[in-house]
Amino acid sequence: MIDVFLKPSRRQWMMGAAALLTVSIAAPAAQAQTRAETLRYVTGATVNTLDPTMPGSTREAFAVSLSTYDRLVSFGRKQLNGKWVFDLDTVRGELAESFDVSPDGLKITFHLRKDAKFQDGTPVTAEDVKWSLDRAVTANSLAKAQLLTGSLTSTDQFKVIDPYTVEVTLPKPDKLALPNLATVYPVIFNSKVAKAHATAEDPWAQTWLKDNTAGSGAFLIETYKPGEQVILKRNDAWTRSASNGQAAFKRLIVQTVPEAATRANLVERGDADIVIDLQPTDAAALEQKGKLKVISTPQYNAINFISFNNKIPPFDNPNVRKAIAYALPYEDMFKAALFGRGYPLYGATWADGKAPSGGFPIPQPVNTDLAKAKEYLKAAGMPDGFSTTFSFNVGQANVVEPMAALLKESLAKVGIKVDIQKLPDAQMSTLINEKKVPFFTEGIVAWLPSMDYFYRNFYIGNIRWNYSSLDNPQITEIAQAARFEQDKAKYEAMGRELNTLHFEIMPQIPVWQASQDAVMAPSIEGYTYQFHRQVDYRDLSRK
Amino acid sequence: MSQFASTARRAGRRFVSSLPALLGVLVFTFLLMRVLPGDPAVFFASGPTAGKEEIETIRKQMGLDKPMPEQLARYMLDVAQGNLGNSLTTGQPVSKDLRERLPASLELTFAALLIALLSAVPLGIAAALKPNSLVDHGVRLLCALGVCVPTFVSGLLLIYVFYYLLGYAPDPTGRIDIFTSQPPRMTGFLLIDFLLAGDLSGWWAAASQLVLPAFTMALFVVAPLARITRAAMLSSLGSDFVRTARSIGLPRWRIVVVYALRNAILPVLTITGIVFSTMLGANVLVEKVFSWPGVASYALDALLASDYAPVQGFVLLMAFIFVIVNLVIDVLYGIADPRISIE
Numbered sequence: 001m002i003d004v005f006l007k008p009s010r011r012q013w014m015m016g017a018a019a020l021l022t023v024s025i026a027a028p029a030a031q032a033q034t035r036a037e038t039l040r041y042v043t044g045a046t047v048n049t050l051d052p053t054m055p056g057s058t059r060e061a062f063a064v065s066l067s068t069y070d071r072l073v074s075f076g077r078k079q080l081n082g083k084w085v086f087d088l089d090t091v092r093g094e095l096a097e098s099f100d101v102s103p104d105g106l107k108i109t110f111h112l113r114k115d116a117k118f119q120d121g122t123p124v125t126a127e128d129v130k131w132s133l134d135r136a137v138t139a140n141s142l143a144k145a146q147l148l149t150g151s152l153t154s155t156d157q158f159k160v161i162d163p164y165t166v167e168v169t170l171p172k173p174d175k176l177a178l179p180n181l182a183t184v185y186p187v188i189f190n191s192k193v194a195k196a197h198a199t200a201e202d203p204w205a206q207t208w209l210k211d212n213t214a215g216s217g218a219f220l221i222e223t224y225k226p227g228e229q230v231i232l233k234r235n236d237a238w239t240r241s242a243s244n245g246q247a248a249f250k251r252l253i254v255q256t257v258p259e260a261a262t263r264a265n266l267v268e269r270g271d272a273d274i275v276i277d278l279q280p281t282d283a284a285a286l287e288q289k290g291k292l293k294v295i296s297t298p299q300y301n302a303i304n305f306i307s308f309n310n311k312i313p314p315f316d317n318p319n320v321r322k323a324i325a326y327a328l329p330y331e332d333m334f335k336a337a338l339f340g341r342g343y344p345l346y347g348a349t350w351a352d353g354k355a356p357s358g359g360f361p362i363p364q365p366v367n368t369d370l371a372k373a374k375e376y377l378k379a380a381g382m383p384d385g386f387s388t389t390f391s392f393n394v395g396q397a398n399v400v401e402p403m404a405a406l407l408k409e410s411l412a413k414v415g416i417k418v419d420i421q422k423l424p425d426a427q428m429s430t431l432i433n434e435k436k437v438p439f440f441t442e443g444i445v446a447w448l449p450s451m452d453y454f455y456r457n458f459y460i461g462n463i464r465w466n467y468s469s470l471d472n473p474q475i476t477e478i479a480q481a482a483r484f485e486q487d488k489a490k491y492e493a494m495g496r497e498l499n500t501l502h503f504e505i506m507p508q509i510p511v512w513q514a515s516q517d518a519v520m521a522p523s524i525e526g527y528t529y530q531f532h533r534q535v536d537y538r539d540l541s542r543k
Numbered sequence: 544m545s546q547f548a549s550t551a552r553r554a555g556r557r558f559v560s561s562l563p564a565l566l567g568v569l570v571f572t573f574l575l576m577r578v579l580p581g582d583p584a585v586f587f588a589s590g591p592t593a594g595k596e597e598i599e600t601i602r603k604q605m606g607l608d609k610p611m612p613e614q615l616a617r618y619m620l621d622v623a624q625g626n627l628g629n630s631l632t633t634g635q636p637v638s639k640d641l642r643e644r645l646p647a648s649l650e651l652t653f654a655a656l657l658i659a660l661l662s663a664v665p666l667g668i669a670a671a672l673k674p675n676s677l678v679d680h681g682v683r684l685l686c687a688l689g690v691c692v693p694t695f696v697s698g699l700l701l702i703y704v705f706y707y708l709l710g711y712a713p714d715p716t717g718r719i720d721i722f723t724s725q726p727p728r729m730t731g732f733l734l735i736d737f738l739l740a741g742d743l744s745g746w747w748a749a750a751s752q753l754v755l756p757a758f759t760m761a762l763f764v765v766a767p768l769a770r771i772t773r774a775a776m777l778s779s780l781g782s783d784f785v786r787t788a789r790s791i792g793l794p795r796w797r798i799v800v801v802y803a804l805r806n807a808i809l810p811v812l813t814i815t816g817i818v819f820s821t822m823l824g825a826n827v828l829v830e831k832v833f834s835w836p837g838v839a840s841y842a843l844d845a846l847l848a849s850d851y852a853p854v855q856g857f858v859l860l861m862a863f864i865f866v867i868v869n870l871v872i873d874v875l876y877g878i879a880d881p882r883i884s885i886e
Contacts, residue, residue: 040721046844048634055601056587056631140600210634226633227640227844228717228836257716257834261699265707271714394847426581426849433585433598463595464585 038251039524039540042263042272046227046256051209052184053141062184063534064230064254067247069187069215070095070240072110072129072166073178077242077528083297084528088448091178094240095124095188095216105173105486112164118190118216119235126160131191133158133168139204143185149453150180172484179448184532190214218247218538229255241538248526248541267292267519273542274520274527276535279398280339283517293522296515297529298343301449303361305442306407307467307508312438314388319380321506325366327373329410334512336402341515355503358495360451361510364503373414385415391440392421393428399514400441433464442467443514447531451495455479459507468507475501550877554870561866568862569622572855573615581849583607587631605631605851622859628852632845637856641838645860646731647718648830648837652822654753655760660815663765667772667811668799671780682773686766698759698832705755712755713748716834723748756833760826764818771814775807782806808879816872824861 045060052065076090093099096110116124134155136143147153151174159167170177180186189209197208213221218240219232232252239246255272257263264282266272268291278286287294306328308315315321330346348363350356377383390407392400401422408418418439423431431437444458444465456479459470475498482494518527518535526539584601602608606617621628627637670682705712713720718733723745726736734753737746779785780803788798827839838857845853 035722038722042716046633048632054634055597055604056634142597145597225643225836226635227841229721253721255716255721255834258831258840259699259834262702262715262832262834265702266714266716269707269710269714424581424849425847426583426586427579429585430580430582430849433582 034251036542037249038253039249039274039537039542040253040255040272041535041537042255042257042266042275044256044258044260044263044277047224047230047254048226049210050213050221050224051206052187053136053139053143054206054210055140055142057142059532059534060254060256062532063537064232065187066184066217066532067219067232067252067537068213068217068221069189070116070124070217071182071187072096073099073182075179075182075531080297080300083295085297085300086528086531088179088450088531091182092242095129099178101178106170108168108170108178109161110166110168112166113240114164116216116240117237118193118214119220119237120190120193120214122190122192124188124190124216125163126166127163128191129166129188130158130160131194132188133166133186135189135204136186139206141185141204141206146183146185146447147180149448149457150174150177152177152180173486174484175486176448176450176453176483183447188216190216219252222251227256229253247538249537252537264519267521270521273524274518274535274540276516276518278517278519280337280341280517283519284339284341286519287517291522293520293524295518295520295527296341297518298513298515299445299529299533300343300513301447301531302443302445302513302533303345303510304512304514305444305467305508305510307440307442309435309438309467309469310507311435311469314380314382314386315438317380318504318506319376320382321509323373323376323380323414324411324416325364325373325506325509326369326376327411327414327416328366328509328511329368329406330366330511331368332406332410333403336406337399338512338514341517343513343515345510345512350503353500353503355496355499358451358492358499360449360454360495360499361513362499364510366509368410370410370413377414377416383415385417387417387419388439389419389421391423391428391431391437392442393423393425395425396441397422403441429464432467435462435469440467445533449531451491451498452479452482452485455498456483459502470505470507472501472505472507475505550874553877554874557870557873558866561869565859565862565866569619569855569859570615572858573618576849576851576854577611577614579849583631583849583851586848587850601631618855627856627859630845630850630853632848632850632853633841637852640841640853641856641860643731644836644838644841646733647835648823648839650718650732650734651753651756651760651829651835651837652819652826654757655764655822656815656819658757658761659764659768659818662761663768664772664811666765667769668776668804670769670773671776672799674777679773682769686769689762689764690766692762693828694759694763694826695828695832697762698756698829701755701759702832713751715752715755715832717836718749718752719745720748720752756829756835759832760822760829763826764822767814767818768811771810772807775810776803779803779806805879809876812872812875812879816868820861820865820868823864824857 043060045058047058047060047064049057049061050065052062071094073091073096074094075086075088076092077084078087095112095116097113099108099110101108112124112126118124137147137153138155151170151172157169161167193214194205194209198205218235218238220235222231222233224230234247234250236246241247257266260279260282263275264278264286267275268286283294286292308321310316334340334344345361345363347367348365350365355362377385390404392404404420408420411418446453446457455475458465460466460476460479478494478498482491485491485494516529516533520527523543524540525543526541528536528539530536583605584598584607587601588597606614625638630637630640633640666682670679673679702715706715719725726733726740726742726745729736729739733749734746737749785798785803788802824839827843829835830837830840838860842854842857
């Protein structure tokens with residue numbers, strides 16, 4: 001009986017021996033040919049659905065969906081400080097060959113490409129477009145709330161004119177209606193296939209589309225393992241790239257690798273082709289080594305805030321908020337948290353306290369000035385400071401932890417005693433949603449980064465994204481009016497007014513826009529920073 | 544045969560008596576997850592425009608809009624039918640996720656345990672044969688090192704040396720090289736499936752992926768196994784029957800292996816059982832570092848997102864495995880020491 005232990009069976013020995021020997025195995029070279037035609041993308045996040053509108057879908061899922069589905073239109077690109085980024089102001093046809101906007105701005109007519117086919121070979125028709133847009137505004141999904149921001153709310157607004165023409169009518173000339181159709185949610189489904197899988201309880205085939213695709217996009221799903229990897233192969237019939245061609249890669253691997261250091265190793269050794277979620281330290285080190293291409297783009301549609309709940313004392317007092325704004329060690333935090341990889345939103349000078357531009361966000365005229373901070377504290381009636389907590393979520397710890405420590409140290413100098421509170425992500429979101437966190441750091445992202453969109457979605461109403469719980473009638477009124485303002489000069493003036501107000505009230509402190517560090521093999525070309533903050537795999541090619 | 548029958552009877556009794564414990568775990572985890580702060584619906588409604596309505600939709604989808612007792616009753620009914628609910632993190636049924644991932648964790652744990660046992664037992668014996676010698680101190684040092692270096696450090700270190708610097712190991716991303724095709728799924732254990740499919744190069748690929756994580760895990764558990772082997776061997780080597788065996792001139796290997804080791808094996812078995820269960824559930828760091836698609840990292844991701852169903856399913860699975868492992872250890876006791884199965 002002891003033999004079980006001391007004399008391992010033959011196979012056990014073999015396993016043991018193999019275990020010792022196999023350390024000397026390298027990757028097979030035979031697949032070099034297909035390897036060059038394959039794009040391997042590694043990420044710390046996961047793909048959890050093939051239907052981007054599913055509540056809870058991840059950003060990685062969005063990127064996969066935009067490769068398997070087409071939209072009516074998509075964004076063009078522009079250069080911003082020498083980096084390619086998506087351009088909200090140029091919208092080009094994807095499934096639509098062209099589109100016309102009526103002079104009053106109330107009608108958008110889409111002329112579909114006649115050669116566009118779904119992946120099963122059937123043509124893309126106006127019926128499919130109508131079904132997909134109806135689904136977006138009707139089904140219980142993320143799409144509804146998004147399209148609402150572009151005045152798209154009802155199925156009556158989408159009309160089939162002929163098999164290749166669709167007309168969208170708007171109740172008001174909304175600048176964001178067209179850009180909304182270029183976002184992730186209104187992708188075009190093959191309605192015949194989807195309907196075949198719809199049931200009485202599930203009229204929009206949401207259950208089936210979660211694990212299956214019925215699109216016309218550049219790539220087909222080959223294997224889909226939720227939480228692990230997705231492997232896609234090229235749809236050779238697709239010719240809708242920016243240059244009217246096919247996708248450059250024949251195969252696409254989207255793989256989850258949770259450990260950031262491992263992702264850095266993979267891309268450095270050339271086993272992975274591109275990664276966008278490395279730690280700032282690793283990205284900086286790899287850039288310095290110079291072997292890889294590192295494209296670092298400030299996420300110009302995202303902002304990091306040091307935020308207060310303006311309803312919880314003492315942060316209901318603007319002087320307290322300003323005191324903190326002048327007591328933050330901006331420069332040190334920027335270096336410690338991001339290694340300077342981003343676009344700072346502090347340290348500007350505004351003549352006579354008025355905002356110089358109507359964009360959002362713009363650098364604020366704040367800097368570290370402890371004397372000024374003490375003055376504001378005195379004005380608030382708290383010359384000796386107070387005690388509070390500063391919260392952040394665990395998921396951001398590697399960036400925020402050093403920042404929180406510096407903040408604590410600096411605020412202590414003006415008498416504000418800070419307890420740092422690190423919360424699990426779900427708990428943090430719940431507390432923010434319930435408006436129970438007094439002082440914290442969080443970020444926001446806008447897919448459609450226009451000034452009024454920011455103010456309307458992040459400063460109005462009792463919603464989670466209104467971090468500061470601001471309820472200012474003036475801001476609300478101007479922001480709502482700006483939405484439908486067609487005159488560019490007036491719109492700019494409204495933006496300046498809002499920015500000036502924002503600085504006076506100081507509901508929260510914009511600190512910076514962190515960079516997205518896309519680290520890739522030197523042979524990879526075409527990377528563009530996209531609104532969904534993921535890689536659009538169709539942009540990329542190998543030299 | 545009668546010994547086998549009594550062992551089986553004993554095992555069966557043990558299993559039935561552990562059912563209430565499983566039920567308790569079920570209810571306890573259910574309540575615990577709901578007591579934890581953090582609302583999964585808010586977490587998952589995280590699109591830039593997700594508002595109250597989206598949160599309500601998810602809440603309804605997860606059944607969280609119902610009163611707690613009703614939720615519990617529904618959950619127990621579902622579990623009785625083998626349905627563990629849906630995971631929002633992966634978008635799949637939990638039972639399917641666990642079925643996919645458990646073999647990955649088991650394969651890794653078995654490999655690590657095998658490596659650990661093959662090195663720890665001989666080390667423990669060697670240390671016990673010459674207590675306080677250089678060998679003994681060497682083993683002690685090795686054990687101390689193994690325990691005090693956290694697995695994610697040793698894991699990253701092994702990756703750095705064998706993958707990054709030397710390039711001997713394949714990239715540490717999961718169970719198999721991404722360019723190798725999977726074998727047809729029979730058992731879910733890649734090493735077995737590849738053998739069944741007769742694909743030796745595939746087997747090789749899977750085995751080479753397994754080496755680094757298995758060694759990392761093994762390093763950590765060598766210490767308890769070696770120490771307990773040493774202690775048990777010391778006491779059994781000092782006992783009367785070993786002295787008798789020596790005095791009648793039996794060969795040395797026979798004394799050590801047959802008489803001393805067999806009597807020392809009981810505590811080692813106990814520890815092995817505990818170590819196995821711990822490794823399976825608690826080695827989430829190894830799974831994370833090596834992107835191993837196992838159950839532990841799955842449960843951790845779900846926990847961070849307050850995704851109830853996967854965490855509950857995972858705890859239930861672990862409790863079940865713990866029961867099974869204890870049973871197996873009990874049976875092995877009986878084999879190692881026949882006196883036990885008599886009672």
